[in-house]
Amino acid sequence: MARHEIQVTVNGVQGVYRVEARKTLCDFLRHDLGLTGTHAGCEHGSCGACTVLVDSVPVRSCLMLAVQSHGSRIVTVEGLAQDGKLHPLQKAFADHHGLQCGFCTPGFLLTLVYLLGRGKRMGEEELRRELSGNLCRCTGYQKIVEAALDAQAAQAEEKS
Amino acid sequence: MPLLNMRLARPQVIVDINRVQELEFIRVGEDGLHLGALVRQAKLEEDPLIARHCYPLKEIAPFIGHPATRCRGTVGGSLAHADPAAELPSLLVALGARFKISGEGERWVPADDFFVTYFTTALGPEEILSEIVIPYMGQGTGVSFREFNRRWGDFAMAGIAVFLAVDATGKIRRACLVPVGVEGAPRRIQEVEARLQGEPRSPGLFEEAGVLIAREVEAQSDLNASADYRRRLLEVLTVRALEDAYFRAMEESARGQA
Numbered sequence: 001m002a003r004h005e006i007q008v009t010v011n012g013v014q015g016v017y018r019v020e021a022r023k024t025l026c027d028f029l030r031h032d033l034g035l036t037g038t039h040a041g042c043e044h045g046s047c048g049a050c051t052v053l054v055d056s057v058p059v060r061s062c063l064m065l066a067v068q069s070h071g072s073r074i075v076t077v078e079g080l081a082q083d084g085k086l087h088p089l090q091k092a093f094a095d096h097h098g099l100q101c102g103f104c105t106p107g108f109l110l111t112l113v114y115l116l117g118r119g120k121r122m123g124e125e126e127l128r129r130e131l132s133g134n135l136c137r138c139t140g141y142q143k144i145v146e147a148a149l150d151a152q153a154a155q156a157e158e159k160s
Numbered sequence: 161m162p163l164l165n166m167r168l169a170r171p172q173v174i175v176d177i178n179r180v181q182e183l184e185f186i187r188v189g190e191d192g193l194h195l196g197a198l199v200r201q202a203k204l205e206e207d208p209l210i211a212r213h214c215y216p217l218k219e220i221a222p223f224i225g226h227p228a229t230r231c232r233g234t235v236g237g238s239l240a241h242a243d244p245a246a247e248l249p250s251l252l253v254a255l256g257a258r259f260k261i262s263g264e265g266e267r268w269v270p271a272d273d274f275f276v277t278y279f280t281t282a283l284g285p286e287e288i289l290s291e292i293v294i295p296y297m298g299q300g301t302g303v304s305f306r307e308f309n310r311r312w313g314d315f316a317m318a319g320i321a322v323f324l325a326v327d328a329t330g331k332i333r334r335a336c337l338v339p340v341g342v343e344g345a346p347r348r349i350q351e352v353e354a355r356l357q358g359e360p361r362s363p364g365l366f367e368e369a370g371v372l373i374a375r376e377v378e379a380q381s382d383l384n385a386s387a388d389y390r391r392r393l394l395e396v397l398t399v400r401a402l403e404d405a406y407f408r409a410m411e412e413s414a415r416g417q418a
Contacts, residue, residue: 021174024165044162051228057202058228063161068176111228132312133226 006070010035011079019066025059026050028066029076037077037106041135048134051107052076058114077106080113089113089151098147100138108134112148116155124149183236183290188213192257192295197236197288201225201248204235214294216251216303216321223247223305226313236289239274242281244380245315245341249275251305253346254321254338257294263287275345299416300333301325302408306397307340316341317385318393320373322401324356326409328417331360337369337398342379342390351376356402366402370395 003018010033019028026043029035029052041049043062050061053075080087089112092098099105108131115122115130122130127148128141136144163169177183183198186209193213204210204221211218224230224238224247238248239259249271257271263286274282283289297303307319319340325333335356338346352373359365374395379387 022164024161043165045225045229048226048228057231059232060228062165063229064232065161065174065176068178114227129222129312130227133228 004067004070006067008069008071009073011075017066021065021067023066024062025052025054025064025066025069025074026061028069029061029074032066035076035078039103039106041103041107046135047104048107048111049104051110051134053110053114056114056117058111075110075113077109080109087113088154089116089148092147092151092154093144096143096147096150098140098144100136100140104134104136104138108136108144108148112151116148116152121156122152127152177288186210189293192293195235195292195294197234197240197290197292199235201230201233201235201238202227205230213296214255216255216305217294220247220251220305220321223307223313223316235292239292240281240283240289242275242279242345243315244278244344244346245317245319247305247307247316247319247321247340250319250338250340250346251303251321252292252294253348254323254336255294255297255303256323256336257292259289260291260293261287262290266290271346272348275347277344280345297323298325300327300409300413302405302410302412304401304404304408306401306404308393308397318342318379318390318397320394320397320401322398322405324402324405324409326406326413328413329360330410330413331358332356332406333358337373339373339377339394342377342394344380349373349376352398361406366399366406369402370399373398 002021004021005018007016026038026040029038038052038061039049041047045060045063051058052061054069054072080090089109111134183196185196186199186207187194188209201224204217225233238246242249253271259269259274261267261269263284269282302324304322307316309317321338323336327333335353337349337352352369355372356369374391379390381387
């Protein structure tokens, strides 16, 4: 099986890796780098559990090959907390009990990092629509949405 | 990629064209808005040229998958994949777009002739879709898109793209109606278009068009919806889309005359 050399920066750490052409970014992160916070759910782009940020935009890591990420900066859920301090979104999820089993949580968090990073204030309806690409098998959407709205409000307050 | 993940496709070689920057342009041409095949679906929501010259593309963008798929998914990719439940193919047939196909040479194909059947297009094995031209909509026109699905952003169980042009008196000059997710490939339903052509809006006209379109399509059954349910959805969505498109066309026409 053909292997390709790729250079990527994952959670701020730059590295050069040799990966099989057929390997998805999701499998590369989990198996080669041991970053198992990225969860493989449906593996065909429906559930959103494997969402990571590639060059600041959300990507289904099951729908992208690792070789396609050559030269990119990738952020996984492991890269959100800084210096032992939770990311504001992680904190909001904890405060609001925005997770039950936690399987979907990394995907929700990274999608939300992007959505809130756009700086566009979302109402609840818009937020729910934008989050429709992430499934929660515990169906705990109410708390997830509350956490996200709270994090958005906190972010707006900080800016003002 | 899902095809690879599920081992439905086992290609020997994959050529990744994602980084071909020459295919990522948006340009205002004489004959219409030109899009490179690699324009990301997320761009349709954000780009000011698209908002200005082709509002239906901006409006349809939120229906195409989800933010994470739109950031990677391309306009050309959606068209070349030709999923019968995808939004862009039907909209571009309704708007009368043309596609540039590049292989050994170049050829242009109208959207009408591009889609053959399920996941099948006019593309040859050694060709790629490289450019899309969408004609400007012109005076007195209105476009509306409606679809129904269980979860926002999923493939449509049924949907419809409607293009209407009206004259100064409010008569329909031209109608294009293209269902989504009902048949194997997008096509204009000419029997309904002919019924609308030359008509002023009258009570019951759009309802009649809804009944007619539901009768004319060869709806498919699958695990998402039965053919009958699809026809019923299509009927209702068609009436709503016609009303919306007509209202917009009249508004636009009034603005043109002012």
